[in-house]
Amino acid sequence: MNSPRLLRRCLLAALSAVLAASAFTAAPAHAAPEAADATVFSDTFDGSAGSAVDSSKWQIETGDNVNNHERQYYTSGNKNAALDGQGHLVITARRENPANYQCWYGTCQYTSARLNTSGKFTAQYGHVEARMKIPRGQGMWPAFWMLGNDIGQVGWPNSGEIDVMENVGFEPSTVHGTIHGPGYSGSGGIGAGYSLPNGQAFADAFHTFAVDWAPDSITWSVDGNVYQRRTPADLGGKAWAFNKPFFLILNLAVGGYWPGDPDGSTAFPQQLVVDSVTVTTSNTSGGTGSPITGLAGKCVDVAGANPANGTAVQLYDCNGTTAQKWTVGSDGTMRALGKCLDVVGNGTADGSKVQLWDCTGGPNQKWTVTGARDIVNPQANKCLDVTDNNSANGTRLQIWSCSGGANQKWTVG
Known part of the structure; x- marks a missing residue:
């Protein structure tokens, strides 16, 4: 992440994790590896308007986040994360405090939502993607990311973290992908940015953000265009923390060290609209599809x-x-x-x-x-x-x- 990138999001309450990302010059884009042939997780968010997400796939985190000085309070149920009846999950950030929520800085100024699949689904390798339309505006911080399922035992950053996509509102044309692990976390995370051509904004349309993940290799793409690949060779001898199960996270943060706080130019409400989240096994992982x-x-x-x-x-x-x-x-x-x-x-x-x-x-x-x-x-x-x-x-x-x-x-x- 861009400076000051010093602290991380935490997994609220029991998860106790933190998040950041680091910018890196992107490699030239080329065609992404083919998506896989066996779907192991899929949510297309079908359901009636206003209903909550499928609780067999997702859990909702609640509370604030002092670790990264974010400004939102993550609410439960369908208050800030609901289906729209048209095949989308909508995570809404609002300037409000309907229940006198208290945050690290006093009375909370904003609400939003954060979901994860901990205890319900983990992935280990394959093609992991989300098709989303991100919000816009100073202080907005949407993310699709993963944490090692052993975080409760080993803590962060030993658990490892894979940031599939992060955006900060002051960079409307750029998203970031990053890995974090022991000795390369926080501002030392290893990653790259990807920018749309001609000043296009990611908030203007849906885009597909993905990683192709294999033993000792993670490759990031946007709309099928690869922009970086990371292997243990990038870590300077530090431990590769990514050959094990991870769970998925979707959230929309407001404010924090990296994006900065909203200002007078920021319109509310803002929405992260998620069309689908899919995990498939990779055609490049030795599959046979045979008897x-x-x-x-x-x-x-x-x-x-x-x-x-x-x-x-x-x-x-x-x-x-x-x-x-x-x-x-x-x-x-x-x-x-x-x-x-x-x-x-x-x-x-x-x-x-x-x-x-x-x-x-x-x-x-x-x-x-x-x-x-x-x-x-x-x-x-x-x-x-x-x-x-x-x-x-x-x-x-x-x-x-x-x-x-x-x-x-x-x-x-």
């Missing part, structure tokens, strides 16, 4: 082609349907129907069944395909196994101590 065949030439199959959490994964005649098309990612996941192959209950014992579940980044969703054609869950150090060596259609798959048997041998792709 996995095993005992008796049958396939690993999602029962009934049902994408619901908890659906059994079984052995079945190969039929070429999407229930049998698996993407093996470089993040260690095996995905079908947009979800992950998952060991039930994080089990490690022989006989723990496998199922389809939302991708969480957990160790019960990590798999290694060996040269001996085993599919191993490293946490349990056990193999994907056809229960009782039974080749009948519908036989449930499980993990079991690796034995070299035919019921543990698989051909991927």
Whole structure:
């Protein structure tokens, strides 16, 4: 972020994090990597006008933020974050204080909203994007960003932070993307800015802000135009904090060290209008989208082609349907129907069944395909196994101590 960029936003109450970004000369734009083929998170904000966001996907943070000297009070429910009935989430910043909210500086002057997916969804690698129209005006500070899911254990900045998009109102034509981690946080964050040509303002239209995220690599783009890529080589020997699960955050701050406070030129209310937020697995992450065949030439199959959490994964005649098309990612996941192959209950014992579940980044969703054609869950150090060596259609798959048997041998792709 531009100066004075000294402090960070905090995750209010339990999250206790802070935010900033740093400017860096952008690389020449070129075509972004192709978006992915398996959707693991999507919200298109469909619903009746005035309704709150989907609570199964988002939680609402409340309170003020002394750490960055922002001026707003983040409110609950649909007070400042509501659907518009036309497929958008609208986060509204207002100059008001309807409930005598108290902020670090006294009686609050503004309200706004901040949402995150902590405890509901985490991503680890893939294509992460939001299509949004940002507000305008001095003191406005919209952001779409991510924090490491281990922030409660390791704190910030050891958790890592990926700022997909930030804008400050005094730069209507420019957005910033930044990473922060141990030894490169706050004003030392590593990032770049991207500017629209001919003085166009981001507030005038919807734009798509994205990162393509892979092990040891993050690439930023706006409307498909790449403007920076970061790897561990950019950190001067400091730790890369981005090979683990992160959760998503959307917010609209008012004032603070970086954007400065609103002034007489700032019109209220201001709105951050979000058309969609999507996370997909990357075509560049080693995906196959192909069947996995095993005992008796049958396939690993999602029962009934049902994408619901908890659906059994079984052995079945190969039929070429999407229930049998698996993407093996470089993040260690095996995905079908947009979800992950998952060991039930994080089990490690022989006989723990496998199922389809939302991708969480957990160790019960990590798999290694060996040269001996085993599919191993490293946490349990056990193999994907056809229960009782039974080749009948519908036989449930499980993990079991690796034995070299035919019921543990698989051909991927």
